[in-house]
Amino acid sequence: MPETSFVYVDVFASAPLTGAPLTLVTDADGLTDPQMRAIAREFNQSETTFVQSPTRPGATRRLRSFTPTGEEVYGAGHNALGAWLWLAGPGGLDGGGDFTQEIGEDVLPVHVRHDDGRVVVTMEQSPPVFGAVVSDRAGLAAALGLREEDLVADRPAQVVSTGAGHLLVPVRDRAAVDRAAPDDARLTAALRQVGGEGCYLYTGDTVDKDATAYARFFNPAMGIAEDPATGTAAGPLAALLAAGEPGGQGEVTVIVEQGHSMGRPSRITVTVAGPRVRVSGSGLVVARGTMTLPEAS
Structure with a gap:
């Protein structure tokens, strides 16, 4: 049966088991919308985020997030910041720099830096x-x-x-x-x-x-x-x-x-x-695993 990999990230946290827990599915290109909604229900976090290849010019990654009820949510909050904490390390983007994230209709700037061994992510949000x-x-x-x-x-x-x-x-x-x-x-x-x-x-x-x-x-x-x-x-x-x-x-x-x-x-x-609003925070990956999925019908 097919499997998908995921990590747990504690976002806006300085130590494990604090901050906002996020389940991040790290390679979601092959997943359908019904599968992503079902996975979000299974993890039952406030949001589960899925990392995909971008569909808009200039974007580094596309991020999609769903609540346990299957609602897709937008905006750059802990759902997105947690993704970049992983992407800047194990996710293969190696180190800091400037990137962009595709969330819904927006392509928003992201800056990643390393500070005393911590990854710090600063994300641009939409004008208020x-x-x-x-x-x-x-x-x-x-x-x-x-x-x-x-x-x-x-x-x-x-x-x-x-x-x-x-x-x-x-x-x-x-x-x-x-x-x-x-x-x-x-x-x-x-x-x-x-x-x-x-x-x-x-x-x-x-x-x-x-x-x-x-x-x-x-x-x-x-x-x-x-x-x-x-x-x-x-x-x-x-x-x-x-x-x-x-x-x-x-x-x-x-x-x-x-x-x-x-x-x-x-x-x-x-x-x-x-009009420029930027959210910053750190956090850490606290768990890794794989989920078994049903065969596609």
């Missing part, structure tokens, strides 16, 4: 698009299992996209973020109402003094109960925070803490300079 604002704050709070007073009174919950549109919800403090217990059906309805894919709760009440925000991510419509590190949400958050900086000029660096409530702490670094 600021979307709808939630009008029913009480309903949103209830959908999150919170009280309306847990939400920051003078800051709206807004959808922002740098490749994937997520609802960014400012919350009073870390205790309230940790107390959130979403009602999946109500949160899904609230997200659909404003055109959001997932929900990113955040606060400036951080664990480490050098961090900017402490966050949790929920995406029930895509089968993601909670994700420990979400680059496609950290990018929009950094863009939103940078837009509020006095003058709105220059480069702003945002460090997001995530995953603490799941016992998988992670740190995501995002730099914003005008």
